Amino acid sequence: MTARPTSRILTELEKAVGTAKLSTDAAVLAEYSRDLGPTDAAALPLAVVFAESVEDVQATVRTCSATGTRIVPRGAGTGLSGGAHAVENSIVLSLERMNRILEIRPDDEVAVVEPGVINADLNTAAAEHGLMYAPDPASHSFSTIGGNIGTNAGGLRCAKYGVTRDSVLGLDVVLADGTLIRTGRSTFKGVAGYDLTGLLVGSEGTLGIVVRATVRLRYLPVDVRTIAAFYPDFASAAAGVLAVGRARVQPAIMELMDAGSLADADRLNGSDLLARGNALLLIQTDGFGAEREAEVVRRVLAGTGAALHAEDPEEAERLVFLRRNSRGIGRDSEFRVGEDVAVPRSRLVDYVRELERMAEDHRVAVKVVAHAGDGNLHPEFWVDSKAPDIREAMARLDRALDESIDVALAMGGTITGEHGIGSFKLRWLPLEHSERLRELEHGVKAVFDPQGILNPGKAV
Amino acid sequence: MTARPTSRILTELEKAVGTAKLSTDAAVLAEYSRDLGPTDAAALPLAVVFAESVEDVQATVRTCSATGTRIVPRGAGTGLSGGAHAVENSIVLSLERMNRILEIRPDDEVAVVEPGVINADLNTAAAEHGLMYAPDPASHSFSTIGGNIGTNAGGLRCAKYGVTRDSVLGLDVVLADGTLIRTGRSTFKGVAGYDLTGLLVGSEGTLGIVVRATVRLRYLPVDVRTIAAFYPDFASAAAGVLAVGRARVQPAIMELMDAGSLADADRLNGSDLLARGNALLLIQTDGFGAEREAEVVRRVLAGTGAALHAEDPEEAERLVFLRRNSRGIGRDSEFRVGEDVAVPRSRLVDYVRELERMAEDHRVAVKVVAHAGDGNLHPEFWVDSKAPDIREAMARLDRALDESIDVALAMGGTITGEHGIGSFKLRWLPLEHSERLRELEHGVKAVFDPQGILNPGKAV
The missing domain is CATH 3.30.70.3450 (Alpha-Beta Plaits)
Incomplete structure (x- = not known):
């Protein structure tokens, strides 16, 4: 830590977790201010907390709750929707140091992990037992299980093996007031009470901070x-x-x-x-x-x-x-935005034809990869960032994005198959979720986080 | 309908849905007062509404909401936990007449069904396309998809193909105020907003009335x-x-x-x-x-x-x-209660050994079947209903049941793998869910059903 915290929240946080787990270094703040989503929404946080234990998370959340300070939880920061973008006067709570695989129980086919475990590391450890953790986002070698849970990450193997939600059995979660709860179970099946585990998966850190996950493992294929x-x-x-x-x-x-x-x-x-x-x-x-x-x-x-x-x-x-590795080539001379729609499988051809038409209509470039097994497409639109009138070019890009969303929805699709709403796709959510549905979502949010301090402005 | 409704709610319901869809016949009331769960909690409803359309459901719910009348939704009444047991002064809302398969889209591998469709009927229809609806509770030939959704039903094929939740993509739901909402999606993947679909699955009709479901179909095995x-x-x-x-x-x-x-x-x-x-x-x-x-x-x-x-x-x-068909032999000379615990797979042997010890300790009979692939056991305890001191015998049965739950939880298990909490297992829920967790569940319930009219006293 290079700068001495001056405001009350920083002093309190220093007391709560100690200086070794807190940074207000300008370079650190900049690095942790955003994920890999489009840039427009990020602000610098007041500080970054590097939690190393459940107690660190609880202490941080309690301190923030007492001062009404907003918390942006963060795994590896590899999200593509701005779900980990910092907001004004917020604390970024990094879970990357909580990276221990706590248990692998080969006969139960279950693992218990901290949220900062890298997806591929869990797979390496499970492979010794002939097992695998099935959800495999393209980012699997650098994204965390906690982040994967936050977005209910998909990947390449989903059509056969399911998405993250289908492999998460139970969660330890720090609530917005610092209370630690345990949801779900250690067994493959279980229907006691409401499925709060499933509700938390994909909630992008807006309902609680996942500090431990019990996940189901599957069999490594013999061939x-x-x-x-x-x-x-x-x-x-x-x-x-x-x-x-x-x-x-x-x-x-x-x-x-x-x-x-x-x-x-x-x-x-x-x-x-x-x-x-x-x-x-x-x-x-x-x-x-x-x-x-x-x-x-x-x-x-x-x-x-x-x-x-x-x-x-x-x-x-x-x-x-x-x-x-076909995504994210990101050259300086281009401004690119990736999409994540899904359509019913029978509409794949129609949708791609429409994408090509839109690109032509709006004079933008487009390429597309798809997890075709489940109709999930990742079109990427881009314009020349050195275009003479960049504002006009960006406006064309925006219109293409909007249209790609409209067409996906008209075909019975969704605006996000696996990346999450984050901050970037919030503008399109009302096109998919009715006002009444959003009222329910906000009602649920208020039950879990009445102060609204957990990752505000994300997911719902 | 044989008896003329006299109270205000019955008059209003008759106006709302018409006499052909309403019954106050004593035999009908008795038949619809309970499911196949243990008997202790059932009361006679005021009436049974046989909804034939979404509008019927909305009209019924609006009428009940206006008069604060409690609603017990019901599929085929084959539940084993008393989730469809009527309560005092309630209306039973039967969905059994809403039994149309609305769409099967073979290329999308998706079906859209009304809640009263019998599980096996959907499978018969899907099989024509080389497809199947995977969740297969033992009751599949007489239980409904709506009821299966209510309890997040499991079955024999779950370890490989998942439970009901894993096959439900989207729901049309009538809320407690009569509003119709649509949750989820028609695509295999989708992460827009909170997973309210997953929350509704397994909520036993306490959060809303499912009037339509979009489900994923899987491939009929070639061998x-x-x-x-x-x-x-x-x-x-x-x-x-x-x-x-x-x-x-x-x-x-x-x-x-x-x-x-x-x-x-x-x-x-x-x-x-x-x-x-x-x-x-x-x-x-x-x-x-x-x-x-x-x-x-x-x-x-x-x-x-x-x-x-x-x-x-x-x-x-x-x-x-x-x-x-190994369950439910139900002879008059015996009082039997079936259980539905699940334990981590490695504990199966230990748990069954414990069951045998308990049966001996409490002088009750026990048998057990298990969906062993996912550690879900159905022990059934019974005593002679002609025992000289039946109260003492029932007390022994109760102690055996309680102990079977305690031991399952101590082994890292759950009190219900697939049958649901209903009314019967409510007494054990606090052993599995902490007070804080239950506060959250009740908070969610209040968001969806502020009057508390939907299936009160069930699930949470």
Whole structure:
């Protein structure tokens, strides 16, 4: 800590957690003022608390509650919706130092973790027992379980293995007044009382601070098969998704990349994907039936105009890696905004066609990747940040974003499949949730956080 | 309707929905006064409303809200916890006539149903498209989707396919003031705002009346293999469950039956299960890997002292049928109470050993079946209803029940895996949920139902 805290809240926090866990250093404040979401909403916090224990979290929350100070909880800060953007006069509460895997119980197929555990680290530890933690956001090697819980993170394996909520059995949570509660259970099933665990998952830190999670582990597949199907165009590749579905095969991974995404992946990684086709449908089957499923997938896709490659395990792993790293190329000369809509699967082709039309109408660039297995698309729109009239360019970008949301909703979709509302998507929430529904959400918020100090202006 | 309604509420209800949808017939009132849960809490309702549309539900709820009349929503009345038991001066709102499957969208793998649809009927309709609705409570041939949603029903296939909550994407719900809201989405994934859909699932009709559900369908397995492993005792059979888990094979069904359950099944169905062993571990693998998985299961179980039978499909179906129908033999000479605890899987053997000790200590009879794949046990305790001192016998039964709950909780378990709290298990809820947790639950209840008219005295 370089600067001496002057205001009352900082003095109190110093008393509560000690100087080693508190920072008001300007560089730290700047670094912790935002996540990877669009920039517009972030402010500098008053301080960052680096909690190392449940007691640290309780002490911080009690101090903030007593002074009415707002708290922005934070995992690794890798969110894409501004859910961890700081607000004026707030404290950022980092959980990254609470990173212990407390228990792995192989026979119960359960793990107990602190919120700061990196998703991939839990998977490494579970793998020693033939187990895995199924939810695998593309950020799995640097995002935390706590952050994943905050947004109910999805990932590549969701269509088969479910999202974060489906793997969280119970939570220890520090409430807005500093009370520690335990929700849920340690068993796979349980229906006692209301499902507050499920309510907390995806609530983006607005209802309480998760300090411990009991999660279900699944079996590491004994076999994995990868099929890379390259197509001349995106619409044919999306038709391949429906064909696999009609064959009633449930892949573990079913990802779509369009030409723009293939080009970005090539540029970022030195690969040659675009030379193989203008769209890629990347499918993995897993488990005891992986080989038989892969046979059916190949047979079905052969009828949809795909150029098929049965990838060897090394090349397969590389393709999945390229897919995971196809986002966020972020060049200085461009202003990019990523989206996260989901549509019913049968509308994938229609939606992508609409995206291309919008891009043309508003003169913006677009590329798209999709977790096609569950209809979740990540279009990315961008404009040249050196455009002569940047305000006009940004206005076009905004109109394209708005339209992409409207069209997704009109097709029976949602404005966010897995990234959360954060602060960035709040403007669109009333288009999806009715006024009465939002009243209920705010009512629930008030039950958990009557002062409104937990991550204000996020999620609802 | 045979009797003319005299009080104001009945007149108002008659105006709201018409006489054809309203009954005050004494036999009807008696029949609709309770579900299949223990009897102690039921009272006669003032009337039964048989809603046929969303508008009927809204009109009924508005009428009750205006007069402060309590509403007990009801599906098929097959619940086992008294969640549909009527209370004094209440209206029972039956959803059984709202039994239309509104949509099956095979490419989206989604169905939209009214709450009164019988679980098995949805499965029959989905099967035409190679699809299934996964949650399959033992009551699937006569319980409704709405009732299943109310209790977040489990079933036999949960360990692999999840519980009801995992298949419900969105709900249309009539709130306590008659407002119709839509929660959730039509897509597999979606994280906009709080997960009110998940909150409503399992809330036993205390937060709103579900009038329509959008559910995810899964793929009908291409192959199913059944293994019946008979053991000399229950502990060995439970050890078989852990052995299969350690082999990292995920069966679709993994059921345990003890000698008492096998005897009951034999008596009820004329089968000869008990002649084959004192405990049965019944396993089904399914999907493209079914055969390979079954091979591993057989190899693993052979090392645990099992007498193995690879059942032909017809015999396999019969065994699963016998399991589904092993509950509720209900003879007049006995007073029986079924339980629904769940424990971490590694504690199955310990827990059953404890059950046997309790039965001996309290001189009651016990049998047990278990959804072993997720540690969910259904012990059933009973005493002779013709006992010379029935009050003393019932007191022993009660003590055994209480102890079975205490021991399950001490092992890290839950008091209800899938049947719900209803009215019957309310007395044990404070043992599992802390006072603060219950305050939050009551706070949520007050947000949704400030008058407290929806299924009072249930769930929380």
